[in-house]
Amino acid sequence: MGVYERVIIYWDVLWLLNFIMDFLLLSITATILRWPHQFVRVTISAVAGASFTLLLLWVEMTPFIVWLYKIALALLMVRIAFPLKSLKELWRGSLIFYLCAWVAGGILYSFAPSATWYSGILFWLLSLFALLIALGLLTFWRNQGQKQAWQAQLFVTMPAGEVKVPALVDSGNRLSCPLTGNPVIIVEYKALAHLLPPAWIEGTFETAATEATELAEESLRPRYIPYTAMGTSQGLLLGFRPTKAELIREDEVIQCCNAIVALSHQRLDPAGQYEALVPTAWDS
DSSP states (O other): OOOOOOOOOOHHHHHHHHHHHHHHHHHHHHHHHTOOOOHHHHHHHHHHHHHHHTHHHHSOOOHHHHHHHHHHHHHHHHHHHSOOOSHHHHHHHHHHHHHHHHHHHHHHHHHOOSGGGGSHHHHHHHHHHHHHHHHHHHHHHHHHHHHHHTEEEEEEEETTEEEEEEEEEOTTOOOBOTTTOOBEEEEEHHHHGGGSOTTOOTTOHHHHHHHHHHOTTOOOOOEEEEEEETTEEEEEEEEEOOSEEEEEETTEEEEOTTOEEEEESSOSOTTOSOSEEEOGGGOO
C-alpha cells in the first residue's frame, strides 16, 4: 500500500491571503495605469476575488474551465474596483492585473529557496519584494511604450498668445468639467504662466475669479476641476477654456474641441519629458 500525505487547507487563512494579495495587486494595477480609485471599491473587489476563489476548493473543474473562470473573475474584480467607461478599459485593466499576478507569482516561486519560505514572516517579506519588482518592471514597460507612441506637441492658444507644450496622451487622465462634462487637459502652471493673469497663482482661486469677472477684456473664465490622486482624497485644479487647443503627433493635427485646460503646480513628469497630460478623448 502506498503512503498518502494528508493536506489540510484552512479556508479562512486562504481567504485572508487571497484578499490581501488581490488588494495589493489591484492597487498596483491602478498605480501602473494611473487610474483614480477608492479604498472602498478596491476592498469590495478584493473581497469578491477572495470569496469566489474558494469555489475552486469545492467545485471540481477541468483545467480549461478553471482558466476561463479565472479570466472571468479578473474581469469582475477590475469592473468592481474601478469606474470604467469602456470595454477597452476593462480588458486593459484585467490584462495589467493578470500580468502583475503572473510576474509577482513567478518571482515569488523563483526566489523561494525551499517550501519553508511559504509560511510566516518570510513569506510576506518575499511577497512584498515580488510585488515591488512587478510594479517596477511593468511601470518601466508602460513608460517605454509611452515614449514611443504617445509623445505629442500641444499648442494652446489664449487671448495673450500661443504656447507649445510637450504632452503625453494619457488614458489615465479622465478628468472632466463637472458642469459641462468636457474633457480636461492638465498643463503645468509654469508652461502657461507668462500668458495668465497675474492673480492666477497657486491658492488664489477667489482672486482669480474676481479678476476674470472685473476685466471686460479678459475672456478666461475660471473653472474649478475636482480630482483625486494617489495620496490625495480630493482636490481642486484651476482651469479655463482656451481659445484653441491642438495636438500635433507625427504630422497629424488633432483639434481638441471643447477642451478645458487645468493648471497643475506640480511637475507631471520628474524627468521633464512632458508638461501636459492630454486625455484620449480626441485620440483617433
